[in-house]
Amino acid sequence: MPGDVTCLLCPRRCRIPPGAAGDCRVRVNLDGRLLAVTYGRPVAVHVDPMEKKPLFHFLPGAEIFSLATVGCNLHCIHCQNWEISQADPGEHDVYDLPPDRVAAVAAHEGCRAVAWTYTEPIVFYEYTYDGSVACRERGLKTVLVSAGYANPRPWRRLCGVIDAAILDLKAFSDAHYREVCGGTLAPVLEAIRIAHEEGVWIEVLNLLVPTRNDDPALVDALVDWMLTTLGPDVPLHFTAFHPDYRLKNLPPTPTRTLLAARKRALGAGLHHVYVGNVPGGEAECTWCPACHARLVHRVGYRVLENRLAATGGRCPECGAQVAGVWA
Numbered sequence: 001m002p003g004d005v006t007c008l009l010c011p012r013r014c015r016i017p018p019g020a021a022g023d024c025r026v027r028v029n030l031d032g033r034l035l036a037v038t039y040g041r042p043v044a045v046h047v048d049p050m051e052k053k054p055l056f057h058f059l060p061g062a063e064i065f066s067l068a069t070v071g072c073n074l075h076c077i078h079c080q081n082w083e084i085s086q087a088d089p090g091e092h093d094v095y096d097l098p099p100d101r102v103a104a105v106a107a108h109e110g111c112r113a114v115a116w117t118y119t120e121p122i123v124f125y126e127y128t129y130d131g132s133v134a135c136r137e138r139g140l141k142t143v144l145v146s147a148g149y150a151n152p153r154p155w156r157r158l159c160g161v162i163d164a165a166i167l168d169l170k171a172f173s174d175a176h177y178r179e180v181c182g183g184t185l186a187p188v189l190e191a192i193r194i195a196h197e198e199g200v201w202i203e204v205l206n207l208l209v210p211t212r213n214d215d216p217a218l219v220d221a222l223v224d225w226m227l228t229t230l231g232p233d234v235p236l237h238f239t240a241f242h243p244d245y246r247l248k249n250l251p252p253t254p255t256r257t258l259l260a261a262r263k264r265a266l267g268a269g270l271h272h273v274y275v276g277n278v279p280g281g282e283a284e285c286t287w288c289p290a291c292h293a294r295l296v297h298r299v300g301y302r303v304l305e306n307r308l309a310a311t312g313g314r315c316p317e318c319g320a321q322v323a324g325v326w327a
């Protein structure tokens with residue numbers, strides 16, 4: 001129709017009539033101009049530990065200024081942040097925090113990095129991009145927490161201003177993406193590959209949902225793809241599902257499922273595989289892939305010891321270089 005605009009940011013390629021919004025609710029056709037109406041208006045702002053993202057090989061123990069606007073271009077039926085990810089702009093009170101203020105407030109709070117997180121930073125792309133530029137100008141690192149459901153061109157451009165990313169690979173199954181998340185698998189794989197190629201420090205997260213994506217064959221396929229495409233040094237985090245939003249009829253993921261997945265992934269050849277929500281266990285510590293010495297000791301979100309900070313990432317026992325950004 002005349003006056004429609006097409007958004008090219010994500011694989012949905014929404015055709016948006018005048019006055020309407022795309023599927024993410026954030027990107028609006030205002031008089032023929034595509035506008036992200038949440039620019040500078042985050043709904044959630046917190047100082048988190050880096051480990052909460054979870055990023056384990058990027059400035060361990062650092063505090064990270066974390067923010068999100070409403071909106072998402074996926075619609076996972078188990079979303080734990082659904083109250084903001086699936087909300088309309090205007091549904092919640094927001095902060096007035098333009099990009100330069102984000103950088104100033106983050107520095108004032110003593111944070112070394114800023115994360116675009118909680119919902120989906122792709123849909124508030126311009127804010128994420130401009131905010132990241134402003135943060136870098138102040139010497140802050142920039143972090144993306146994303147499901148990577150983006151088109152290659154804008155995604156590659158965004159990678160140019162991002163230092164690290166935790167990328168959510170929901171399952172190595174297109175059916176799972178369609179049925180549980182309302183998306184597709186292939187664009188996500190391509191986004192992860194591009195981020196790695198562009199030199200962003202990436203870690204991959206896989207949330208295991210009982211009966212939905214916890215089949216060992218799916219875990220094996222995901223690990224095989226990582227090994228082939230990214231190599232053995234990109235960390236993988238298995239995390240637990242908790243009943244929420246529209247998926248309340250399944251139990252939480254048993255710890256044994258997460259630990260079994262970790263064992264398979266390590267056995268296949270990945271060097272760093274973590275399990276969330278098992279405080280004090282070996283699955284949340286970083287081990288030397290060569291001599292198996294414990295190098296970063298974590299309990300929950302706390303870092304008790306980081307033996308890599310003073311060595312530039314070299315194992316103090318055997319000298320092996322451990323992939324990551326350590327100080």
Ligand code: SF4
Binds near residue numbers: 023
């Ligand atoms: S970013 Fe939003 S408006 Fe743009 S194509 Fe994706 S869902 Fe549609």
Ligand SMILES: [Zn+2]
Binds near residue numbers: 288289
């Ligand atoms: Zn070693």
